Amino acid sequence: MPRTGYEPVQARSPLRMRLGLALCGLVWAGAGAVGFALEHQPGWAAALAAIALLAAVDIVIVVRHIRQGPHYQPGRGIPPYRPVEPPRRKS
Template sequence: MRDSRNGSGREPVPRARSGMVGRRYPRTGTEPVTARSPLRLRLLLASVFVSLFIAGAVLFAVWAAGADAGDSPGSGPLTFLAVVCGVLALTAALDLRVVLRRLRRERGSTD
């Protein structure tokens, strides 16, 4: 039976099937059904990059505060870099929180 919306001959997969919500076609690859992320590696990387990006944000902010009008780079690009490092530090901190929550859930303790 052909699907009139996309022209393929595959049957749609019902939403009740486990896996990604709204998946339309059955899996064709050899990946595991319940793929897992290497949480310990993510924990290490998030820990390293949180501190690295916080240090970068502080460094660029202090550098921008001390920059004069004729300096190169000026305070504008340094402020931008400080904001980018701050956003990346926040992202790494959120990932660190998610990883810690998942590790805690795997161990069986409550959040």
Template sequence: MDGTDGTGGTGGTGGAGTGGTGPRRPGHRGRRPGTEPLTARSPLRLRAVLSVIALVAAAAAAIGFAVNAAGGGDDGSWAAAGLCAAVAVVAAIDLVVIARRARP
């Protein structure tokens, strides 16, 4: 069989009822269309750990660069401090998003 006869072979696009990976209707809750395991979990814990590490490292680097720039080092330390502060802000926002998604 080549899968084009509508019997659910490997060549079809997988519409509704065939178990394929075709488009799904919004709000449709049925059988999972792909090969995702039933025990699949979201990687929110790993993402939270990485965001905390990024927040701490970026905040420390921003403080270090700002102290260096304030002490007379005008070799781009203010720019580096600003960039590190921006990374820290993004990591903090990501932690807020993770906390909201982790709630049941």
């Protein structure tokens, strides 16, 4: 697919920021679920428990991507994809 000119050439994923936000979401949703459960509000407790579960799944995915190395968390000198090789000449 050709470039349209609007997307970044070498986009980076801010995985550590996403990890921090997912941790905050896990803590707040978990605390809210416990609080609502103690106040006998099972609907709200279940909703916040589901959000906490989604945050926990996101944490697992982000940690996996961070551990996979520079393909998912490249530095300035490492492209996020395999560089394009020049076409081979036919002899």
